[in-house]
Amino acid sequence: MNLQSQRVVVIGGSSGIGLATAIEAAKQGASIVIAGRSADKMEQAKKLIPAESVEAFQLNNQKEEEVQAFFEKVGAFDHLFTPGASYTRGPITIDTEKAKTPFEGKFWPQYFAAKHAVPHISRDGSIVLMSGAFSQRPMGFGATYGAANGAIESLGKALAVELAPIRVNVVSPGTIWRDGPEGEQRAQAFEEYKEVTLLRRVGYNEEIAHTVLYLMTNKFTTGSVLFPDGGYTLI
Ligand SMILES: NC(=O)c1ccc[n+]([C@@H]2O[C@H](COP(=O)([O-])OP(=O)(O)OC[C@H]3O[C@@H](n4cnc5c(N)ncnc54)[C@H](OP(=O)(O)O)[C@@H]3O)[C@@H](O)[C@H]2O)c1
Incomplete structure (x- = not known):
């Protein structure tokens, strides 16, 4: 159960969890396709992915026609992971256009990806959708973000059936965990997270990549939602 000779597509594979997953899949012998908006970020990412074949495609996954054209260019492949997302969070009083962004920037892009991947994905392949444990334990200031994550988890189960x-x-x-300026900005959130998890720490990209690779390679697992969260949803 590994990804030797499999073709893995990661939309949002140029940084964060998506890049870590592309790297770990490459280590198992997969060829890799990544997609994202910034060509520069993908050029940097390509240097870090240890696969014989790494292809990169520019894509705004909020545009369904771009998503469809992307999969037509990619052609046949085995596994899809869809962490590419951009959205804002805020209280119920925020502007409605901003409140819609978790659905427009995270839910619908993954729906489009699953829809247009189907003609090209191997019958014994898999799709892994990206949610977030905020779905089960919201912390405030993100009602539509929590709702979008809940919707993604239901979407995954419904698509497993269909x-x-x-x-x-x-x-x-x-x-x-995030390094650099993003990490500095989120330092307080990282500290607070320690207080609300069983394992008293934040997670690392590689730990989420490990979960995604399990979901890609375990051939008896479908319709599951896994929570690599250090026990956040339990306390
Ligand atoms: N980090 C966390 O603590 C955490 C926790 C729970 C869940 N998540 C979820 O995990 C996912 C990824 O998070 P991350 O922290 O790994 O993010 P990240 O490092 O910011 O990476 C996001 C990736 O998605 C791409 N992307 C963003 N908008 C896109 C668009 N419109 N079209 C195509 N590609 C797009 C980015 O490239 P470009 O910018 O070049 O497009 C990048 O490759 C998100 O759905 C997030 O909600 C994250």
Whole structure:
């Protein structure tokens, strides 16, 4: 159960959890396709992915026609992971256009990806959708973000039923460590997370990549939502 000679597509594979997953899949012998908006970020990412074949495609996954054209260019492949997302969070009083962004920037892009991947994905392949443990334990200031994650988890189960034997699963992580300016900005959130998890720490990209690779390679797992969150959803 590994990804030797498999073709793995990661939309949002140029940084964070998506890049870590592309790297770990490459280490198992997969060829890799990554997609994202910034060509520069993908050039940098390509240097870090240890696969014989790494292809990169520019894509705004909020545009369904771009998503469809992307999969037509990619052609046949085995596994899809869809962490590419951009959205804002805020209280119920925020502007409605901003409140819609978790659905427009995270839910619908993954729906479009699953829809247009189906003609090209191997019948014994899989789709892993990206959610977030905020779905089960919201902390405030993100009602539509929590709702979008909940919707993604339901979407994964419904697609597992509709698309079988293609397997569909969802990964729903807790808070993940970030270095650099983003990490500095989120330092307080990282400290607070320690107080609300059983394992008293944030997670790492590689730990989420490990979960995604399990969901891709375990051929008896479908319709599952896994929570690599250090126990956040339990306390
Ligand atoms: N980090 C956490 O603590 C955490 C916790 C739980 C869940 N998650 C979820 O995990 C996912 C990824 O998070 P991350 O922290 O790994 O993010 P990240 O490091 O910011 O990476 C996001 C990736 O998605 C791409 N992307 C963003 N908008 C896109 C668009 N419109 N079209 C195509 N690609 C797009 C980015 O490239 P470009 O910018 O070049 O497009 C990049 O490759 C998100 O759905 C997030 O909600 C994260």
